[in-house]
Amino acid sequence: NAGVMQNPRHLVRRRGQEARLRCSPMKGHSHVYWYRQLPEEGLKFMVYLQKENIIDESGMPKERFSAEFPKEGPSILRIQQVVRGDSAAYFCASSPLGQADQPQHFGDGTRLSIL
Amino acid sequence: GENVEQHPSTLSVQEGDSAVIKCTYSDSASNYFPWYKQELGKGPQLIIDIRSNVGEKKDQRIAVTLNKTAKHFSLHITETQPEDSAVYFCAAINQAGTALIFGKGTTLSVSS
Numbered sequence: 304n305a306g307v308m309q310n311p312r313h314l315v316r317r318r319g320q321e322a323r324l325r326c327s328p329m330k331g332h333s334h335v336y337w338y339r340q341l342p343e344e345g346l347k348f349m350v351y352l353q354k355e356n357i358i359d360e361s362g363m364p365k366e367r368f369s370a371e372f373p374k375e376g377p378s379i380l381r382i383q384q385v386v387r388g389d390s391a392a393y394f395c396a397s398s399p400l401g402q403a404d405q406p407q408h409f410g411d412g413t414r415l416s417i418l
Numbered sequence: 419g420e421n422v423e424q425h426p427s428t429l430s431v432q433e434g435d436s437a438v439i440k441c442t443y444s445d446s447a448s449n450y451f452p453w454y455k456q457e458l459g460k461g462p463q464l465i466i467d468i469r470s471n472v473g474e475k476k477d478q479r480i481a482v483t484l485n486k487t488a489k490h491f492s493l494h495i496t497e498t499q500p501e502d503s504a505v506y507f508c509a510a511i512n513q514a515g516t517a518l519i520f521g522k523g524t525t526l527s528v529s530s
Contacts, residue, residue: 336517338520343522344522344523345424345520345521345522346462346520348512348518351516351517362517394462404469404511404515406464407452407464409461410461411460411461412461
């Protein structure tokens with residue numbers, strides 16, 4: 304059983320470019336959560352999605368950031384016009400049920416570096 | 419606002435000793451409290467969790483206790499081994515019930 308798969312593992316972008324981070328949930332999981340981790344910090348919730356729906360995006364910046372989880376294919380976190388402050392590790396988690404009191408399984412993250 | 423405080427930020431123990439990490443949370447509606455272990459370059463791995471209808475849960479060398487009145491919960495690792503060295507995070511559900519709020523982590527170092 305494959306776990307949560309994230310790619311790329313490392314992504315380098317210049318200021319002003321776009322970053323696309325992909326997350327394939329565990330088999331049978333239809334709920335995806337994105338978190339951001341700054342160095343020596345805990346994970347901060349960004350957005351929670353079900354297939355084709357954004358359920359809670361309260362942790363995601365209103366500008367430049369967007370997320371989707373289409374009917375087919377992985378969930379995508381998109382950051383437009385990246386700035387240095389976007390440098391962080393971005394983690395995706397999935398669960399089979401849409402309740403935060405169900406175990407969330409994390410991928411190994413995408414480390415985004417902005418030059 | 420919603421918050422989870424975690425202490426200590428670093429913890430060094432000798433192999434075989436016990437390690438205790440403590441967390442407090444602000445939202446009394448939280449009813450689920452997982453603990454994650456994160457190794458360098460990896461994602462967080464769920465190691466144990468507890469729900470509010472239970473005061474304690476054990477899994478081999480790991481145990482978690484919950485005091486809902488005081489709004490704090492703790493992770494206990496007994497007979498520590500070098501492979502227990504990692505960053506440990508506690509978490510609680512946010513007010514909307516849609517995601518986890520994490521503590522800032524505890525870096526545990528077990529020396530042999």
